[in-house]
Amino acid sequence: MNRQSTGVADARIERLVDAVRRRAPLDAAEVLRNESDDTVAEVMRGLHPAMALRVFLRFPEERQNMIKQLAGQGIDDTWTASREYPEGTVGRLMEPVYAVFPPDATVADAVARIRELVEVSAVTYAYVIDHDGRLLGLVIMRDLLLAETGDKLSDVMLEGPFHFTAGTTLSDAMRAVVYRHYPIYPVCDEEKKLLGVVQGYMLFERQKFEISAQAGQMVGVDKEEHLVTSWRRSLRMRHPWLQLNLFTAFIAAGVVSLFEDTIAQVVVLAAFLPVLAGQSGNTGCQSLAVTLRAMTLGEFKPGLQWLALYKETLLGAWNGFLVGVVAGVAMYFYATSSGAPDPVYLSVVVLLAMTGACIASGIAGVIVPLALRRLGADPVTASSIFLTTATDVVSMGLFLWLAKLLVLP
Numbered sequence: 001m002n003r004q005s006t007g008v009a010d011a012r013i014e015r016l017v018d019a020v021r022r023r024a025p026l027d028a029a030e031v032l033r034n035e036s037d038d039t040v041a042e043v044m045r046g047l048h049p050a051m052a053l054r055v056f057l058r059f060p061e062e063r064q065n066m067i068k069q070l071a072g073q074g075i076d077d078t079w080t081a082s083r084e085y086p087e088g089t090v091g092r093l094m095e096p097v098y099a100v101f102p103p104d105a106t107v108a109d110a111v112a113r114i115r116e117l118v119e120v121s122a123v124t125y126a127y128v129i130d131h132d133g134r135l136l137g138l139v140i141m142r143d144l145l146l147a148e149t150g151d152k153l154s155d156v157m158l159e160g161p162f163h164f165t166a167g168t169t170l171s172d173a174m175r176a177v178v179y180r181h182y183p184i185y186p187v188c189d190e191e192k193k194l195l196g197v198v199q200g201y202m203l204f205e206r207q208k209f210e211i212s213a214q215a216g217q218m219v220g221v222d223k224e225e226h227l228v229t230s231w232r233r234s235l236r237m238r239h240p241w242l243q244l245n246l247f248t249a250f251i252a253a254g255v256v257s258l259f260e261d262t263i264a265q266v267v268v269l270a271a272f273l274p275v276l277a278g279q280s281g282n283t284g285c286q287s288l289a290v291t292l293r294a295m296t297l298g299e300f301k302p303g304l305q306w307l308a309l310y311k312e313t314l315l316g317a318w319n320g321f322l323v324g325v326v327a328g329v330a331m332y333f334y335a336t337s338s339g340a341p342d343p344v345y346l347s348v349v350v351l352l353a354m355t356g357a358c359i360a361s362g363i364a365g366v367i368v369p370l371a372l373r374r375l376g377a378d379p380v381t382a383s384s385i386f387l388t389t390a391t392d393v394v395s396m397g398l399f400l401w402l403a404k405l406l407v408l409p
Helices: 003-021 025-032 037-045 049-056 061-071 075-082 107-117 141-146 170-177 200-217 231-257 260-265 268-296 304-338 343-374 379-406
Strands: 125-129 135-140 184-188 194-199
Touching: 003 025, 003 037, 003 049, 025 037, 025 049, 037 049, 037 061, 049 061, 107 141, 125 141, 125 184, 135 141, 135 184, 170 200, 184 200, 194 200, 231 260, 231 379, 260 268, 260 379, 268 304, 268 343, 268 379, 304 343, 343 379
Parallel strands: none
Antiparallel strands: 125 135, 184 194
């Protein structure tokens, strides 16, 4: 590359660095989204590590690894610190903290230091720690502005501020901050030693992503898959779940095959198999959605599992009965017009099967995700596949068994 081309490239990097500095991290990442990893790494090197980290965390995991390698050492050390904590914890989103002072520092000392820090990083609070690094309090900028220059920070600080531990899960953090709308939260270890800070909007942003990923996970779409993920990687993520779904579909088909003679003698039964499977499946999905939401929000206290099971059983019975009445009437007219034997008995079969299938699917919507979590599996990822199998097997099997029992001689 000649000297002129190098100068043009450097000027472009400088413009991008300036554009990123003027934007919020999410908007900054959008500016850089279509740039090459090399260009993004160059921009990261032009930013203060704290600001670079905030932008860096907005990129998908697969790009983060490449950008981190290209950015080189120094910046990489800052980014790697938060990666020591498990995915889904507050520590994973933690940023370095710079405005840290001893309790005997004066307001004048703090103001002078903060004026230097704001050149490289935004400062919302000043944190007061003891000689062992334990968090004693924080100072709000308004209080710092109104205090006398000779006052000590220990006199103007807010003692014992709310803080997270680095191992706090994001779901627990979200419940803790529902009524605490602070812009930044300090993060400490178990001994209250200040480790860093986490941005309030990052907690909500991350939790929003987790919730939005649930719908995809229920059908085997990994939460790390994005619109720009390569088709090969998407294939590796999705295909195993489709194979599992195919296997479970064979189980349902096997149950139907046990009643081939019944279907052959009463052909109208075949027309109502999808009706039974669809209604019971929707009932199970409703129950599953409520259960997963309760698990996400941590609503399952000791004993509430049985309450949820009782509620879904009762709902399944009533919903199944009311829908079964309508479906039974439809079966009566269909069987009559088709010349099928015993249309009244067929209507009763539909009613009983619909009620029983909806009860079973409501129960499965609670038991399946709770059992998967107890076994250490992700209930969001696998629940829908096992729920579908359970509802299909029970609805079709019960329907055909009742028909064989009540209608055929």
